[in-house]
Amino acid sequence: MMASSYNAKEEDGHHHPGSVGSGGPGGVKSKKPDNTAFKQQRLPAWQPILTAGTVLPAFFMIGLIFIPIGIGLFVTSNNIKEFEIDYTGVDMSSPCFNCSQNYSWNSTSSCSCSVPFTLDQAFESNVFMYYGLSNFYQNHRRYVKSRDDSQLNGDKSSLLNPSKECEPYRTSDKKQIAPCGAIANSLFNDTLELFYIHPNGSRFAINLVKTGIAWWTDKHVKFRNPAGGDGNLSIVFQDTSKPVNWRKPVYELDPNDPDNNGFINEDLIVWMRTAALPTFRKLYRIIQKKKDNMTPTLPPGDYILEVTYSILTINVTPDYPVRSFDGRKRVILSTISWMGGKNPFLGIAYITVGSVCFFLGVVLLFIHHKYGNRNNNADIPN
């Protein structure tokens, strides 16, 4: 039995001539696997072991690094001055109550209201003016996708044939809308102005800078006006229609500054960067610090926020309507630090984590000290 099977093995097992029995020169070529470190699973390897000994210093280090960072962050955040004004006009007493109501009023004129407020502290350095909306779902899927980035990038064909995603804000009056889509259509259009009331009663308009509020790359690369028309945007956009809710076409967003007009209008660009959460703020204007550097940008005192409502043609309501979905409108004045706007979260988080690590380090040290030796002894006989 042995013989027959043995031979059979050669015939069905493998085909190369140098198999077991023949013993010819081919037999040297054995099937012996290569003796390489990889194939033998013997690659040199680093074998770290996390023990109390190695982790303890790490915990202390983390604690020692994080707590100061956290304190720094917390202090920085606390030093940021922030002032928030809600001008939604929900209350009867609110100055903007009238404008937010469905009054039958002369549609040719606009509605405006003044909200007085007082700053207790001076705002140093550049002050950033944000508008904030609540309960406004800029991150709704239908909303987020309702835009045409190639149109906004100045693509001629997309200008006249915007993406289907823009529906139902794609065409109006048989013309293509530019910029199309729900996002552009709902562009925030309250005009906000700030006045400083000098103690002597005179009223100074504060200079609000419109530019520098959008990402540089958005302004210069992602958003571009369509070419042609010799710089006259009205010609470029002549075959398009304005978004239905807008009062004026896109080429009149900032007629005074050709670099801030049309698709590269920074208000539009900022608005087009959809917010992450339903309650959000967007940068509106920048109040640059005084050149003399002596007086603060916004000295303490009385101010007036003047809100001018534009007319949304689709609505009867004159203002930017948020009350239909329980929204709120705010204006936020804030200084900025290296970490951005005021947010105590990071500071608290760092302090907490740092302390926890430090505490764990202490506990581990205690455990290690008390039980460590016994553990080692117990392990050795294994």
Add this chain to the structure above:
Amino acid sequence: MHIYKPEQEPAVRSLGPENLLLKGATLKNTKKIYGVSVYTGMETKMALNYQGKSQKRSAVEKSINAFLCVYLCILISKAVVCTTLKYVWQSKEGQDEPWYNQKTQKEKDTFMYLKMFTDFLSFMVLFNFIIPVSMYVTVEMQKFFGSFFIKWDNDFFDPEIKEGALVNTSDLNEELGQVEYVFTDKTGTLTQNNMEFIECCIDGFQYRQRDVRSELDGFTVTDGPVHKLQPKAGVEKEELFLRALCLCHTVQVKEAGSEETLGDRLDGMLPKPEEERGFIASSPDEVALVKGAMKYGFTFLGLENKKMKIRNRQNDIEEYSLLHVLNFDPVRRRMSVIVQTRSGETLLFCKGADSSIFPRVRPEEVDRIRLHVERNATEGYRTLCVAYKQLTAEEYMVAETGLQDARLALQDREEKLMAMYNQLETGMSLIGATAVEDRLQEEAAETMEALQGAGMKIWVLTGDKMETAKSTCYACRLFQRGTELLELTVRTLEDGRSKREERLLELLRDYHKRAVQDAPPVRTGVVTRSWCGSQEYGFIIDGATLTLVMNPPRDADASLYRSLFLQICQNCTTVLCCRMAPLQKAQIVKMVKNSKGSPITLSIGDGANDVSMILEAHVGIGIKGKEGRQAVRNSDYAIPKLKHLKKLLLAHGHLYYVRIAHLVQYFFYKNLCFILPQFLYQFFCGYSQQPLYDAAYLTMYNICFTSLPILAYSLLEQHICIEILLDNATLYREIAKNAMLRWRPFLYWTLLGIFQGLMFFFGVRFLFSNPALQDNGQVFGNWSYGTIVFTVLVFTVTLKLALDTRHWTWLNHSAIWGSLAFYVFFSFFWGGIIWPFLKQQRLYFVFANMLSSVSAWLVIIILILLSLLPEILLMVLRKPRGPLSRQKKPGQSNVGGIPSSQSSARPLLMRTFSDESNTVILTVFLQDELVFDGCCHTSLLQASEGALLTGAVGWDHQSSLTSADLHPLRFNKTQQRFQLESHDSKSHKTAPSRHFLL
């Protein structure tokens, strides 16, 4: 059968089983025979014992499926929750369709319930990443590439057959780490099926051969000078005994081919060409005995014309005419020959098992020899006793006629012959006993011990008779001196006066009481080594009894019998099942496989009779032994030697299991914490299915960013290095019963995923309570939000794997750090260009802007740290695996394997080679296995004498007649090379270089 001869009346001859030529039979005494095939194709025993190959699925896959169900439930419930909440939310005035976000006309027209359904489906699509589809790809890749490591393993390379391990399926790699029951064949698996004459006892004096072997292997270098034979007994007795050995057998001599001998002499490496003598016998024991006698100076030269020729010590040729052979049969358990010397004396030589010889000889002779026989038996040798009897002429005449009559009897021939034999074989005088060793496979005992240490229960399933099997078990240390044997065999059943069935139940109950009820510590003692404290039990059952247990006469008892039997078996460290038919082997495997807890079974065997058992078990291992390729072809893994099983299970199996278990858990975990933030985001975006991450990130997460590190881990991880795994078999128990894929660890990973997902989302959520995160006051939008979360996610998930990696090769380093680098690079690249084919440039410069924000950096760092903190803490607090892992480092550079095991292996190897140099062709006809093995021959057998006849057209169609002529030649070559190798290894040179000489 009618026989027609020219001038004679047609004669009627009976045909019996002895006329059947079974597969692998070798032709002797004649040049050709004519035959008729009776059983072919599916009717052959082999085919009848064959079971269809079924799909084998590993336990890990079952776990994966269970986990998948959980995740599917999570997915569906998430989608349901979101859909429900969406409609609740929308029911509030002004939420569904605010003025700034009107629906299209089509959307407005859609039927409400259809809308709900599509919403549900969109949520499913949004969250579908929680089902780790890529895991299947990775698992398959891991299994496929992972199996190469078995193939590549040099330790599995056997220089004898020049082959390494073979992997037939890559699906079961991890199952090797889960084995609880090992079913092993005996002949050819535990033993080499290579008999060797160890010692004899003549007239009460012990003779042990010490000459040639002691020089070669140093195995028996012991006390006392080197003697050819220590003369203790009288010379006549001695010579009588040796003559008996030389005469009392059915061995055939096969001379070496002349041209071969010539060629051999040329290279001058061949020692003693006159001993180049091949013996063919139906039992390897007989060959061993004849060879043993040869060593003591009595050489059997062959049988010619009914004359047996032997050369005695004085180099004289003695001739004996062979009068009768009283064949061996398993009932008598002995065989005899009647020969006539030249001087006319008629002698009867008988050899057989002690139990069958002792009652037939004079009692006073027994005592002296019994001692030796019993000692030899406990050492695991096969013992035979030799007796003789001088027949007077009258006695012979009576016997002659009696035998003749019996042989010609048409009815009850068997019985008549038996009676005649029994009558003849009485009143003999005992001359001595022999001890033959069925040599164990290399390191068989060590391997078995290691497997037992690893908590596996070992069942030996063999077709052999009980005594042989038992002695093998003792030799393999499966049974030890303290082991209490519970026997359930035909013999024990018939001891009592009561009926078989009653006795069976009685015994079962008794054993059950002993092994199960009285020994509770065995059950709980999974962790402690079960054999060092409590009483250890071994269980022996034979095929006939097993049939009785499995199919009792009354069906009602079936389950009772079975459960009793199983419980007994489960509490025994070793179970020996002898006299098993191949299908019975499979039956046993099946029974254990389907028992409570469905333990993972492994079958190992080398022959065709093991195929069904190999197919039945969860993991089938074939040994590339001498019995052909049946087992190998049907196995899942094939290894050259039994000893390789240890590394295959303890090292490879363990590692594969740990790797794949970790892989599976990790995949579920990473997809959970990937999708959870996206789910949470729905609460903040009006349940609008707004994805949190960009589409590119969604797609790439599983494909590019997190796939390679885990693949590298799952291929290379060695949480404990191989040497330690091999040295500490108990480590295997740590992963027993699918320990890493049970619900507890799954829950742990899931909770970890949930924790981290919550961390990622809400950490960034709090940061975004003021989205003015840049130092120029500009704000971040929703894509920045998603990108920050995603960055934290990718880093955390990858670093989590880094924390788990215990074996950092350069591949791990490059995969882990490379993936992270690739993520950063990709994000820059993806956000750096206005892609013309994209409708929306969502990520344009988002990543770069994010990195320009200090706050984003800080939040990313703290979230990663916070997410990993519990993991680090657990790792520290968990009882350190100190000494085991610490020992690893020195072992790394150990390229040569384990030196100690090599040195112990060498003598054994050499012994094998030196032995084979005595013969040119050694063909073995397995008597024991034959009963069950046989696949009937189907073709007309025609082959010239001298050529080896290969099993003709069996169902495995392995050979053709043309090739048969070549075989002796091949064989000789092989032999020579083995010899060469043995010389080489003696002089510590590497073998392969010398093969050029041939």
